[in-house]
Amino acid sequence: MKDSRREPAGDKLAPKAVVNRVCLYLRQLEVFQRQGETTVSSSQLGAALGINDAQVRKDLAFFGQFGYPGIGYRIDGLIGELRRVLGIDRDWPIALIGLGNLGRALLKYKHFRRRGFQIVALFDNDPHKVGHTFDGLPVHQIDKLAEVASTRTINLAVLSVPADVAQIVADQIVAAGIPGILNFAPTTLTVPPSVSVVAVDLSVQLEHLAYKVLNSQSGFPAPASLFDEANGR
Amino acid sequence: MKDSRREPAGDKLAPKAVVNRVCLYLRQLEVFQRQGETTVSSSQLGAALGINDAQVRKDLAFFGQFGYPGIGYRIDGLIGELRRVLGIDRDWPIALIGLGNLGRALLKYKHFRRRGFQIVALFDNDPHKVGHTFDGLPVHQIDKLAEVASTRTINLAVLSVPADVAQIVADQIVAAGIPGILNFAPTTLTVPPSVSVVAVDLSVQLEHLAYKVLNSQSGFPAPASLFDEANGR
DNA sequence: TAGATTGTTAATCGATTAACAATC
DNA sequence: TAGATTGTTAATCGATTAACAATC
Numbered sequence: 001m002k003d004s005r006r007e008p009a010g011d012k013l014a015p016k017a018v019v020n021r022v023c024l025y026l027r028q029l030e031v032f033q034r035q036g037e038t039t040v041s042s043s044q045l046g047a048a049l050g051i052n053d054a055q056v057r058k059d060l061a062f063f064g065q066f067g068y069p070g071i072g073y074r075i076d077g078l079i080g081e082l083r084r085v086l087g088i089d090r091d092w093p094i095a096l097i098g099l100g101n102l103g104r105a106l107l108k109y110k111h112f113r114r115r116g117f118q119i120v121a122l123f124d125n126d127p128h129k130v131g132h133t134f135d136g137l138p139v140h141q142i143d144k145l146a147e148v149a150s151t152r153t154i155n156l157a158v159l160s161v162p163a164d165v166a167q168i169v170a171d172q173i174v175a176a177g178i179p180g181i182l183n184f185a186p187t188t189l190t191v192p193p194s195v196s197v198v199a200v201d202l203s204v205q206l207e208h209l210a211y212k213v214l215n216s217q218s219g220f221p222a223p224a225s226l227f228d229e230a231n232g233r
Numbered sequence: 234m235k236d237s238r239r240e241p242a243g244d245k246l247a248p249k250a251v252v253n254r255v256c257l258y259l260r261q262l263e264v265f266q267r268q269g270e271t272t273v274s275s276s277q278l279g280a281a282l283g284i285n286d287a288q289v290r291k292d293l294a295f296f297g298q299f300g301y302p303g304i305g306y307r308i309d310g311l312i313g314e315l316r317r318v319l320g321i322d323r324d325w326p327i328a329l330i331g332l333g334n335l336g337r338a339l340l341k342y343k344h345f346r347r348r349g350f351q352i353v354a355l356f357d358n359d360p361h362k363v364g365h366t367f368d369g370l371p372v373h374q375i376d377k378l379a380e381v382a383s384t385r386t387i388n389l390a391v392l393s394v395p396a397d398v399a400q401i402v403a404d405q406i407v408a409a410g411i412p413g414i415l416n417f418a419p420t421t422l423t424v425p426p427s428v429s430v431v432a433v434d435l436s437v438q439l440e441h442l443a444y445k446v447l448n449s450q451s452g453f454p455a456p457a458s459l460f461d462e463a464n465g466r
Numbered sequence: 467t468a469g470a471t472t473g474t475t476a477a478t479c480g481a482t483t484a485a486c487a488a489t490c
Numbered sequence: 491t492a493g494a495t496t497g498t499t500a501a502t503c504g505a506t507t508a509a510c511a512a513t514c
Contacts, residue, residue: 105338
């Protein structure tokens, strides 16, 4: 038996913001664990991430009673609980679709493997790539998705194809019965409600950063003329 | 003179969620533009992105009056306005720090260039890389950041180094006077308030996707035994 | 015990959606 | 004009923070 601490009554889906913060808590808890700590308080955990302590407690309480009044949270135990609630206490076999520069970098990205995410099949439509192997894995034509997915379990698809074919490939992913897509293509995908999508648009992130830099109260650009010159003003 | 439409009175910083959606509006407007459309309504724009039409109007109204009652928004004009408010109506010279698999993929990522983001200097501490060139750019030792940044304008840093050195390198970025960091290292950076940071943790995105798949109402996993077997239950 | 810290309620704050007069 | 659509106000909804009794 695991633990006598109570689980939450309802099974309501956690808000997006809560899930994202819980992923950060897990990341930070593993840092504390490596440092040899055994317990941590909500205020310590929050301070390391720039998050209010009440927010930390509320986020964690969404998934269960993991803390001990007067003591805090036992790090080993909390890591196990968060892995479980996030669903990364198991292996996630992944299809990587699109072996351009970004796709090949994701194939070698070590942090995925450490989290239980394992790329087990590669797909691309470039005839120079189909049939070859990357990191020991053969590259299949994308229209073989359903076929390959029927011979072995594939739970997630990482999509790093050009934007103009992303929807077509997404349709093939859906047809292959894969229930989750991590979309790096800079386009909005239309999928049935049974399929989950998380979108990562790297240009949007950089645009957001540019906005923040330009509108920070620090008065950027420092020499106000720098940008104006570039625009011929 | 640009346009007679009014600008907003206050200069309050737009909320994070608004900026992210505005980046998506811009992306979608460019799709409509390529399709030869000249005007678009808030409901058309929202429908393409899965966003409520009132939300679209409110987001855009945050930055000014760009629409025409009864007509909608003129696509060319709105694209220009949004580029201006986001600050991507100019060039953003970027330093790329960390030339591992992800860094090299980002160097070749074409969407950055199309948005005015231009990688102009490379940094890495691997002695096998320093002095060599990638895409025609020489690789500098990271401690040369301030020196290089003093010889040419660098407004943003893309940080793709291992997590255990990310804070040290961030300190060097700050010391070099670069006011914005796009952080791909899976760690929280501590920087002065004058420096803006946008964090992209690819593992967190995959974790979020796993959570959504596991908790979608569609009753995943389809054969409930698949994951249980893997856990020996 | 006294001090620390949780889980949770109440208060605050902010974001989303609905509704509609103004306007093309 | 009649129909369409904006910008904006008011209403709703949700998320964050403060406060504190319960508890170790």
